[in-house]
Amino acid sequence: VQLVESGGGLVQPGGSLRLSCAASGFTFSSYGMSWYRQAPGKERELVAAITSAGERTNYADSVKGRFTISRDNAKNTVYLQMNSLKPEDTAVYYCYAMVWGRRYWGQGTQVTVSP
Secondary structure: OEEEEEOOEEEOOOOOEEEEEEEEOOOHHHOOEEEEEEOOOOOOEEEEEEOOOOOOEEEOOOOOOOEEEEEEOOOOEEEEEEOOOOHHHOEEEEEEEEEOOEEEEOOOEEEEEOO
């Protein structure tokens, strides 16, 4: 199982970014996927999750209405569209999947929101 994130960077408050996570090594369309984030000095927290077919999503209260998780099962990719970014969204963002009862994480991508 391999999860590879991309799309992070530096953005001004109010800006947008789209993160991507390319998955391989398992039947992507059979598993739910999630995005987590970890800010310096804080615990890793769930940001958003999506079911295997994309029919259901859920979000942390702090990002509801600003972030959208989606997936393209034909491309084995899950996305996180982040709008109206705030400085408190600054963190390393991780893609996550539980496959065959084991937890898998990507390497993370840094998102920095700063003037």
